[in-house]
Amino acid sequence: xxxxxxxxxxxxxxxxxxxxxxxxxxxxxxxxxxxxxxxxxxxxxxxxxxxxxxxxxxxxxxxxxxxxxxxxxxxxxxxxxxxxxxxxxxxxxxxxxxxxxxxxxxxxxxxxxxxxxxxxxxxxxxxxxxxxxxxxxxxxxxxxxxxxxxxxxxxxxxxxxxxxxxxxxxxxxxxxxxxxxxxxxxxxxxxxxxxxxxxxxxxxxxxxxxxxxxxxxxxxxxxxxxxxxxxxxxxxxxxxxxxxxxxxxxxxxx
Numbered sequence: 351x352x353x354x355x356x357x358x359x360x361x362x363x364x365x366x367x368x369x370x371x372x373x374x375x376x377x378x379x380x381x382x383x384x385x386x387x388x389x390x391x392x393x394x395x396x397x398x399x400x401x402x403x404x405x406x407x408x409x410x411x412x413x414x415x416x417x418x419x420x421x422x423x424x425x426x427x428x429x430x431x432x433x434x435x436x437x438x439x440x441x442x443x444x445x446x447x448x449x450x451x452x453x454x455x456x457x458x459x460x461x462x463x464x465x466x467x468x469x470x471x472x473x474x475x476x477x478x479x480x481x482x483x484x485x486x487x488x489x490x491x492x493x494x495x496x497x498x499x500x501x502x503x504x505x506x507x508x509x510x511x512x513x514x515x516x517x518x519x520x521x522x523x524x525x526x527x528x529x530x531x532x533x534x535x536x537x538x539x540x541x542x543x544x545x546x547x548x549x550x551x552x553x554x555x556x557x558x559x560x561x562x563x564x565x566x567x568x569x570x571x572x573x574x575x576x577x578x579x580x581x582x583x584x585x586x587x588x589x590x591x592x593x594x595x596x597x598x599x600x601x602x603x604x
Contacts, residue, residue, distance in 0.1 A: 368456045369464050376468035380434065389533070390429045390476060395483055397543065398422045402487045407544055412573075419484040419491070420568035421542035426476040427502060428561050431469050431509035433533045439465070439517035440525030449604040458603070466510055473506060492575035498568060500578070504586035505564040511593025512560075518601030536561045560589045 363371075380386050401407060402415040442448050451461055484491075517525050536542070539549065540561035546553035556562055567582030 363455075365457065365460055369460050369467070372456060372461060372464035373467040373471070376464055377471050380438070380468060380472055383438075386434050386438070390426065390434055390472060391479065394422050394426045394429065394476070394480060397425070397537075398480060398483055399487065401543055402484075408548075413488055413490070415484055415487045415489045416491075416573050417545075417569065418543065419480070419489050420572045421565040422480055422484075423477060423502070423568055424505065424540075424561055424564040425537065425542045426480060427473060427505045427564065428509050428536065429533065430472050430476065431506045432513040433529045434472075434513075435465065435469055435510060436513035436517045436529040437526050439514060440520065440522040440529075443517060443602070443604065444522035446604065462514070465514075466506075469506060469510060473502065477502070491572040493571035494577065497571045497578045500583060501564060501567045501571070501586065504583055504590055505560065507590035508560045508564075508586050508593055511590055511595070511597050514597040514601060515593055518597060518603075541565045558585070560586060563589075 380390075398415070398418055401418050402413075405414075407414075439448070448461075456464075481489075513529070516528060520528065536559065538544065539552075539556050540559055541556065542561065542565055546556055546562060546566075549556060557566065563582050563585045567579040567586070570576040570579045570582070
């Protein structure tokens with residue numbers, strides 16, 4: 351056979367095609383994982399329905415769902431971008447999956463890009479499901495959808511950086527325990543279900559956490575009809591830069 355007649359042509363595929371294929375694979379793996387679905391879909395949905403229909407926590411004036419829906423959307427972002435991604439990536443690192451992928455034609459930055467895109471795809475599904483449930487419960491959102499989108503993207507970047515930092519520096523078992531513990535602590539003390547005013551002076555400190563900043567910003571827009579909450583967006587951007595920067599510096603592939 352003469353030179354140049356091999357089919358298919360040997361060599362790596364274009365980077366864009368590799369990223370798309372890896373993103374599709376990562377998304378399928380996530381959606382097939384029962385524990386991940388419990389964390390990212392079922393728990394936020396149950397919390398929204400339960401606390402919107404049963405008078406357990408005083409959420410202030412107005413319908414409970416108007417307060418809860420923005421917080422549960424923030425929780426969904428955290429569960430996928432931080433908790434789920436940290437646990438999955440931590441065990442991939444332990445079992446040598448990341449090491450082998452790092453030796454493939456897929457660049458390491460492209461692998462991280464594919465993981466981030468997979469998180470965004472999953473979040474779109476979460477937001478659609480939770481929005482449908484909230485509307486069924488009588489939710490009446492306000493505000494600019496573009497402001498909501500910007501806050502969700504910034505929140506995703508912040509939580510993704512923190513999740514990758516944890517997965518790339520701790521052992522898999524430690525990541526599993528720490529990620530779940532952080533999820534539970536921020537569920538209770540991050541302003542998702544319980545207003546931060548209930549925590550007294552500690553609420554001022556808790557308000558700086560990314561989950562609280564995202565929840566508060568989403569409520570400003572969706573509950574109060576405010577414009578772009580630049581202060582919240584700025585704090586989330588700082589968390590994103592710090593988290594992603596630290597992950598890039600300290601992440602260990604094996």
